[in-house]
Amino acid sequence: MASAPHLRLGVNIDHVATIRNARGGRHPDPVRAARLAAAAGADGITAHLREDRRHISDDDISRLAREIDLPLNLEMAATDEMLAIALAHRPHACCLVPEKREEKTTEGGLDVAVGHRLLAPFIRQLVDAGIRVSLFVDPEEVQLAVAKALGAQVVELHTGAYCEAEGAGRAAELARITRAAAVAERLGLECHAGHGLSFETVKPVAAIPTVVELNIGHFLVGEAIFVGLETSIRHMRRLMDEAREGRAA
Numbered sequence: 233m234a235s236a237p238h239l240r241l242g243v244n245i246d247h248v249a250t251i252r253n254a255r256g257g258r259h260p261d262p263v264r265a266a267r268l269a270a271a272a273g274a275d276g277i278t279a280h281l282r283e284d285r286r287h288i289s290d291d292d293i294s295r296l297a298r299e300i301d302l303p304l305n306l307e308m309a310a311t312d313e314m315l316a317i318a319l320a321h322r323p324h325a326c327c328l329v330p331e332k333r334e335e336k337t338t339e340g341g342l343d344v345a346v347g348h349r350l351l352a353p354f355i356r357q358l359v360d361a362g363i364r365v366s367l368f369v370d371p372e373e374v375q376l377a378v379a380k381a382l383g384a385q386v387v388e389l390h391t392g393a394y395c396e397a398e399g400a401g402r403a404a405e406l407a408r409i410t411r412a413a414a415v416a417e418r419l420g421l422e423c424h425a426g427h428g429l430s431f432e433t434v435k436p437v438a439a440i441p442t443v444v445e446l447n448i449g450h451f452l453v454g455e456a457i458f459v460g461l462e463t464s465i466r467h468m469r470r471l472m473d474e475a476r477e478g479r480a481a
C-alpha cells in the first residue's frame with residue numbers, strides 16, 4: 233500500500249500574543265515564536281487576526297508576512313476589513329472561520345451551506361489574488377460539497393468536538409472526521425484538521441491518511457510554559473510521525 237503523504241504541522245501562535253497582550257507590551261513576541269517553530273520543524277505558521285484583536289495584531293500579521301519564510305495561514309472572518317488585509321499581505325493561505333465577539337474560542341465550523349451566497353464573491357477575490365482558500369468547517373459532507381462548489385482548495389475539519397468528547401462519544405467524533413476526510417479527497421479538496429488537539433488526542437487524527445495538515449496552537453503554547461516551545465513542537469511532531477507510521481499510542 234502506498235505510504236500516506238507527509239503530514240504537515242501548522243503551528244498557531246495566537247496564544248503567545250494572548251500572554252503578550254496581558255500586559256500590553258511587546259514580550260513574548262509571536263514573530264519570535266514563529267521563528268522558533270520553524271527551527272523546531274513546523275511546516276507552516278497559523279495566526280488568527282480576530283475582529284477584536286484579542287491576541288494577534290495587525291502589526292503581527294505584517295511582520296509575519298515580511299519576516300517568516302514558512303507559509304503563513306491567515307485565519308480570519310469573512311468580512312470586508314479582513315479581505316482588504318488579506319489582499320494587502322497576500323499570505324500563502326487564508327482560512328475562513330466563524331467569529332463571535334462573546335466566544336472564548338472558535339465554537340463551530342463556518343456554515344458554508346447557509347452562507348454560500350455571501351461567501352462566493354469573497355472566496356473568488358482571494359482565489360483571484362493567488363491566495364489558497366481554506367474553509368474551517370464541521371466534519372459534515374454537505375459543508376464539504378458546498379466548499380468545493382465555492383471554489384475553495386482546502387477544508388480544515390474542526391476537531392473540537394472530538395477533543396472534548398470522551399469514550400464512545402470521542403470514537404463517534406473520530407469516525408465523523410475520518411468519513412469527512414475521505415469525502416474531501418473524493419471531492420478533490422485538500423484536507424486539514426485542527427482545534428483543541430493535544431498530545432493525548434493527536435495520534436488518531438494524524439493517522440487518517442487523507443489529512444495532510446494539522447493546525448495546532450493552544451496546547452503547544454501551554455506546554456511550552458513547562459518545557460519550552462521547541463520541545464513542545466518536537467514532541468507533537470514525533471507523535472504525528474508515529475501515528476503516520478502506524479505505531480500504536
Ligand SMILES: CC(=O)[C@@H](O)[C@H](O)COP(=O)(O)O
Pocket residue numbers: 244246247280282307329336337338368426427428
Ligand atoms: C479556527 C480555530 O480553531 C483556531 O485556529 C482559532 O484561532 C481559535 O480561536 P482562538 O485562537 O482565538 O482560540
Ligand SMILES: NCC(=O)COP(=O)(O)O
Pocket residue numbers: 244278388425426427428429447448449450451
Ligand atoms: N485551526 C486550528 C488552529 O489553528 C489551532 O487551534 P488550537 O490548537 O489553538 O485549538
